[in-house]
Amino acid sequence: MSDDLDPITPSAALDYYLDARRGELADATLRDHEYRIGTFVDWLEDRKEVANMNDVDVRMVHEWRVWKREDNGDHDPCNMMTMQGQVSTVKQFLYRVADIRGVPETLPDRIRVPSPSKDQQSNDTILSSERTRAILDYLSTYEYASRRHVTLLLMWRVPARRGGVRALDLEDWDSDDRALQFRHRPPLTPLKNGSTSERDVILKEAVAEVVDDYVSGPRIDVVDDQGRKPLITTNRGRPGVSTLQRWIYCVTRPCVIGEECPHDRDPDECEAIPAEQASKCPSSRAPHHVRTGSVTAHRTAGTPRPVISDRGDASEDVLEKHYDKAGNRERAHRRQEHIPEDI
Structure with a gap:
């Protein structure tokens, strides 16, 4: 010293x-x-x-x-x-x-x-389309229009960050136009890139119906510390980002939707069974993995990169580098669809 x-x-x-x-x-x-x-x-x-x-x-x-x-x-x-x-x-x-x-x-x-x-x-871990469809089918059947159902649906179909979902107020949902408004409102609900993250997103009819049914059904009518009404709520008000993350970790465990454990674990002894320990399941996924899987699925389905960029609030370069996890052969097939037969 x-x-x-x-x-x-x-x-x-x-x-x-x-x-x-x-x-x-x-x-x-x-x-x-x-x-x-x-x-x-x-x-x-x-x-x-x-x-x-x-x-x-x-x-x-x-x-x-x-x-x-x-x-x-x-x-x-x-x-x-x-x-x-x-x-x-x-x-x-x-x-x-x-x-x-x-x-x-x-x-x-x-x-x-x-x-x-x-x-x-670049982290190659994603939530695949197949697993997401299985999870959403389960939630639609057994937890229809629940806060976990709506949260995963918005993260997958927008694709929205967990902070963006958390920031939504009830008044940000326009049911008639099926539109969500993402607005930067610091310090309580800032968006990732500040005011440049602000945008409106139109939802498909089936997705909008789930949001409507959540609002008119299980949503708890509460206000947050600033007197605002969150869209996604808990008994204590607006959920924290860690709460949203825990919901996603929980519903992405295979055992939750009735699938056999791919890791040969005994449910009575598995450390990942408690909700607060769900991330310890090797098959569970975080909100970022949902967003990554969503971007990959959108691109594979033919959604233009600028469209995903605007809806998901990420530059095209960032989408390419960090979110689109398609392999070389899958990318080749995408390109092939745009190649003319005769030139």
Whole structure:
């Protein structure tokens, strides 16, 4: 430890960082930083018993990276893409702590952020069309027009992000025109790309009918903390993004829709049976996987990329790189449909 440094605990350093960046970063980004840096701080305090940021060095940061990659506590080990974001955020944290002489000024520059290969930059996990149809058929039969049914349906057919579904108010649903309005209303319900994410989406008649039946049926008439009426509701008001994620993890488990477990697990002993542990089922899928599967299915069905881009609020380049998971042969067949017989 250098005599030129001023003592500060990891937790106090995190508090300083969040306070310093409040106003600079969007609320959602600040929450992400708090979570990412929080895992680093917890690791320092709990596993390394570090009580002073002055003691943090490059080797210690490397040990944390190995732990994130190989263990990561109660969470899945980090892949390269996740690790890139984690290390980049911690590096920003160390720069700010260096400003108040909590770590050596040279430390942040010595932290190397991982550079994933092109293949590592894209996650191939999706919710397939076949599985989605099976799940939606089940929900239509046994949970018709429930909040889980409507949530999955909008994520699949729009395709909408979980934050976009959460942001919808009752007044954003125009039943006569079968139209949904996605509006950016920070700080409670921001959209991913701010006001540029705002758009109207027309639903197919069958999808609109489910939304109407939800609104006139099981929807709970409540208001949120701002006095607004959410479209998707719980007994406590507007659901959090983690709640929406848990719903999707739950309904994408094969056993939920009566299918046999593909992992030969005993339902009485399976750790993924409780709703809060549903993500531990290897076959469960997150909202992002629903969106990825939806984009792939739309493109395979011939939906033009600009249409998906406008409805789903993602640039065409992002759709191509991160959401369309069709294989080379499937893409070839798509192109073949547009090739004339004789030129």
